[in-house]
Amino acid sequence: MGRDEGIARLRLIRTGGIGPVTYIQLLRRFGDPEAALAALPDLARRGGGKAPAVASKEAVEAEVATVKRLGARYLFRDTAAYPALLAEIDNAPAALIVKGDVTLLDRPAVAMVGARNASGIAIRFARQLAHDLAAEGWTVVSGLARGIDTAAHVGSIDGGTVGVIAGGIDVAYPPENAALQDDIAARGLLIAEQPPGTEPRARHFPYRNRIIAGLSLGTLVVEAAPKSGSLITARLAGEFGREVMAVPGSPLDPRSQGANLLIREGATLIQSAADAIEAMGTIGGGVRAGRGASYVPPEPMDAGDAERRVVTDLMGPVALPVDEIIRQSGLPAPIVQTVLLELEIAGRLERHAGGRVSLA
Incomplete structure (x- = not known):
């Protein structure tokens, strides 16, 4: 235009x-x-x-x-460059600000989210899982938070990762992930809905979560408290008709309660990248990856x-x-x-x- x-x-x-x-x-x-x-x-x-x-x-x-x-650009909804999966949801952002490799939006994507105060074993598993998914041609989407989000990005950055930012595309949050955010901009893709310079506020994170879930064929939770933002993302994925998946954890660890609850409620139990790919393959015909707006009011x-x-x-x-x-x-x-x-x-x-x- x-x-x-x-x-x-x-x-x-x-x-x-x-x-x-x-x-x-x-x-x-x-x-x-x-x-x-x-x-x-x-x-x-x-x-x-x-x-x-x-x-x-x-x-x-x-x-x-x-x-x-900043070296970024806009993707407007109802244009050919906009992610098709995200355009499936009725409240998809009117415009995205993106920086990095937009061709990652043409690949099938999976969201990985979880606890900020994740256990060491969960961080290790999430990093390996993200690496394996990226190696199989999947784009791994997460929210650049501490813990599981960071592990997902680090594990998949060589194969394809997308970081969705709650604030402006030039604002690093948490601050200790500034270098990771720069690395994703150079080797992956950053996405923001808010204008540059916007400091993230509590109200911005649910908006970010809908983008994470909307971009992906499925959302995979690795450790999460019962009332965490990760479970909000998983709930949104279910509302969007996408696959909801979770990695089981010890019932003795409070950080596993949310993921275990999802499994009890019907989420697919995941132990490997192959499990996740198989689960998402069952719904792949209903939604499509790539770009090109599809929502018509x-x-x-x-x-x-x-x-x-x-x-x-x-x-x-x-x-x-x-x-x-x-x-x-x-x-x-x-x-x-x-x-x-x-x-x-x-x-x-x-x-x-x-x-x-x-x-x-």
């Missing part, structure tokens, strides 16, 4: 209140980002709120200059005041699946999506994992 269109897309993406789902719906509805930007005030009015402050052209141009200076339809009331009356502060709103309202899905679009731009809607929404 041309520079002007790229700038307009980023202005839309960086505007508050416009999430990944809304971004795609706006492009689908108005055809180009400039028209979508111009329509925001009217959409917000219909949604019963004020239009969000649009990101300035100057701010976005400064971001683009920084990305270029429903054709938009205008909503009337009566239809808006039906939808908003069904909603409240507790998150409800969009499919349930469609079912209970009896309205066509495109009309419900239009109402939700207007509410989100008006600042009255919050989107949650699993295709759920609530009133703000």
Whole structure:
């Protein structure tokens, strides 16, 4: 795409209140980002709120200059360069910032995640497992955290690894992994959703986890506490229709409780790279590796005041699946999506994992 269109897309993406789902719906509805930007005030009015402050052209141009200076570039959703597996999920990032070997996105990928305070034996096993998977032509995806994530990257960096960053692509977190992050940029691939310079905050890590799970045919957990981020990644993988796998551990070690729980709930028990490859091979026909956007939202339809009331009356502060709103309202899905679009731009809607929404 041309520079002007790229700038307009980023202005839309960086505007508050416009999430990944809304971004795609706006492009689908108005055809180009400039028209979508111009329509925001009217959409917000219909949604019963004020239009969000649009990101300035100057701010976005400064971001683009920084990305270029860092040796990175953008991959926009609904373009051929975007990872196809990630595009399968409805809330995939509107744009990725990448640095390194993007051809790694053309290979089948497996996510490896686990405890930050992992045991020595688990770190050793994860490193060897990642090495063996990469040697078989798999790209190993992880989140550059301490412990298992670091072991996964170190084990696979010679064969193909992708590091997904919670903050900006130029921010190393944890700081002790700065050298590893640089090495991945040189020999693997770094991916970030946030603009350069963004320090990672707690709210960024669930967003990062969905990218890790979304890029991969399966997510493999090696040691994890029952309420850890690793189990969130595994749960997301299951919601995305991907394979969930876990390495069993001693019941005497609290760090193994999460992985053992996943196995008890139906995750595939993994003892070798061959086990993981066999497990993911059973679902490979349902999703595809490589690149090229595949998510197409429903054709938009205008909503009337009566239809808006039906939808908003069904909603409240507790998150409800969009499919349930469609079912209970009896309205066509495109009309419900239009109402939700207007509410989100008006600042009255919050989107949650699993295709759920609530009133703000």
